Amino acid sequence: MTQGQHFTRLAGSGAQPAGHASLRRTNLSLVLRHLRDHGSSSRADIAEATGLHRATVSNLMAELLDRRLVREVGIEHAGAVGRPRRAVALDGAHVGILGLEINVDYVAVHGTDLSGRVLVERRVGFDAMGSGPNHSLRELGRVARQAIDELTRAGAGRSATGTPGGGPSGIGMAGIGVAVPGLVDVGHGVVALAPNLGWRDVALASRLSVALGDVHVPVTVDNDANLAALAEYTSGVAAGTSDMVYLTGEVGVGGGIIVDGRLLRGADGFSGEVGHMPVDPGGLRCGCGRNGCWETKVGLAALVRMATPDQAYGLGTAPVPDPEERVAEIARGLAGGDPLMLGAVAEVGRWLGLGGSILVNLFNPRVIVVGGYFATLAEWLLPFAQAELENLIIAGPAARCRFVASDLGFGAASLGAANVVINQLVDDPTAIGPARVGPARVGPARVGPARVGPVAPQPSAP
Structure with missing residues (x-):
């Protein structure tokens, strides 16, 4: 081992140089992002679009299939006499993502999976302005737990691949994003000041994590207008x-x-x-x-x-x-x-x-x-x-x-909160562990310790 070379362990693999792991993570993200942005594609088309070698794409695709982040969707023909190509598409139907917004007079919920199915969406009237942070966080935790239960039940039937979802815990939660109307220290998940809620220095990410009990999942917090702007930039x-x-x-x-x-x-x-x-x-x-x-x-x-x-x-x-x-x-x-x-x-x-x-x-x-x-x-x-x-x-x-x-209506911020979590997973597909035999586990889909309040990614150019 050369001086300065360190090793890290990827789920389902042996020890590999940290530089190799980082490069593989980047290439997995490149392939997954292409499928998210362009829909189903063959391995050859992905190789041509991304500049990766075909053998590299095939190798990456095997890992993404193992993690159930992509699925094979059929045969495509390249021209009249072209060799048939097997197409793949974004899957992740077993990966649950929850976007929440707490505002002056309501709590909004947007629950989805990585494949884009909207599974839970609603708004609950609530006087956050007059309730104070403690009561408001209890209500936010209650709504979040209820939505997580609905998400896991929604994955209990059939996944996007058409195969059984694996019992009452068909979806595992990968992350929660929370939108708040105020100044937010995104890196630490702390609401520094939310004047209309009467909040100051509220450690929302850590307190919501505690309120969720045995559902251990990374929590990201950001300003509601920032998250809504990201949603508008992406799909508005x-x-x-x-x-x-x-x-x-x-x-x-x-x-x-x-x-x-x-x-x-x-x-x-x-x-x-x-x-x-x-x-x-x-x-x-x-x-x-x-x-x-x-x-x-x-x-x-x-x-x-x-x-x-x-x-x-x-x-x-x-x-x-x-x-x-x-x-x-x-x-x-x-x-x-x-x-x-x-x-x-x-x-x-x-x-x-x-x-x-x-x-x-x-x-x-x-x-x-x-x-x-x-x-x-x-x-x-x-x-x-x-x-x-x-x-x-x-x-x-x-x-x-x-x-x-x-x-996008009043749900733009909760949609944006969910999109931030999805972007984080697309940026690092290794956060989703390989598929296991038997029911999916309710709790974090992330490999390794959950990180509270990661910095939200910036939108990429169109």
């Missing part, structure tokens, strides 16, 4: 747009900023708190303790206060209405021509355009994608926002930026 209405801003349309307003195809995090990872831009020093007090923040003008709480003052946030009504229920009522009023609601939406729209112009002047995005209630009420809201934006941006028409309504 402006997917692949290299310069874009995503705005949450919740009680609080956050922003995820994509610049040149990469999520902008800033020096400490706290960028995107656009809802706390001061736009009216004489305005109402914000949850952060300052006056006149942008979210006091355009957040859902501001719209509800103006459009339906008898149902304003903070009145202590129980049970807590789902945000979509609140917005649906306002939409019905707008469709019926309610003057109070029409005036409220016009006011919010103008403030949305004003804040948007600041973002355009700073970052020059091609689109501003709006989610949450902004998207639901887009037909009434965005004309006012677009007009104000065009009136206030310095570059004028040359900037060519427009507001676009998201089609």
Whole structure:
């Protein structure tokens, strides 16, 4: 062994040089990412697309098949007289991934497997703003455990390969991502500050891990707007747009900023708190303790206060209405021509355009994608926002930026949280152990110790 050469052990293999293990992990990821992005392909096509030798691809494919991360899907013919090729596709139907979002008035769930099947998706009304971190984390743990049970049951029938799923534990959990409206220390899974939840220095990743009991699984925590922006960049209405801003349309307003195809995090990872831009020093007090923040003008709480003052946030009504229920009522009023609601939406729209112009002047995005209630009420809201934006941006028409309504609804952040976990697994397929005979084990699919709060990967260029 040469000086400085170290050994590491891969699951199901003997000792190998660390450099060899790293190279193999990179090549496995390259093959898996190609299948995720392009669908089923033959080994020869993968070799041509990735630049890897055909023998190397065949060897890598054997390991991915052993880990049940790919499946053979049939024969493809290369031309009229070409030799038939056996195609493979992404599988991972036994790998469970859970995306969660906790926000002011709800907990959202997006449960999937590595093959992309959505197995659990819902939102539960919950007053996180008035419950404090301890009660909120208990509720988050309860919802997570229930979703994990549903995920494992969903894998109990047949996998994507059509073979039996292996009993009541057909899916093993590989990771959980959690979206939170606030400043997050992603590397440690700590919510540094979430003003609208009243949280400060909450070790969410470690505390959720404890709440999950015997389900030992890595937990990642990130800002809700960042995760929603990643979801939009990957699969939303402006997917692949290299310069874009995503705005949450919740009680609080956050922003995820994509610049040149990469999520902008800033020096400490706290960028995107656009809802706390001061736009009216004489305005109402914000949850952060300052006056006149942008979210006091355009957040859902501001719209509800103006459009339906008898149902304003903070009145202590129980049970807590789902945000979509609140917005649906306002939409019905707008469709019926309610003057109070029409005036409220016009006011919010103008403030949305004003804040948007600041973002355009700073970052020059091609689109501003709006989610949450902004998207639901887009037909009434965005004309006012677009007009104000065009009136206030310095570059004028040359900037060519427009507001676009998201089609991911209130579930964008939980979808993004699940996507981050999927990206981590695609980046390191060796995190999923080889298939074993007998029922799949409920718990971490990861080989080796679970890592709490890994840094979320950046999106790659389209």
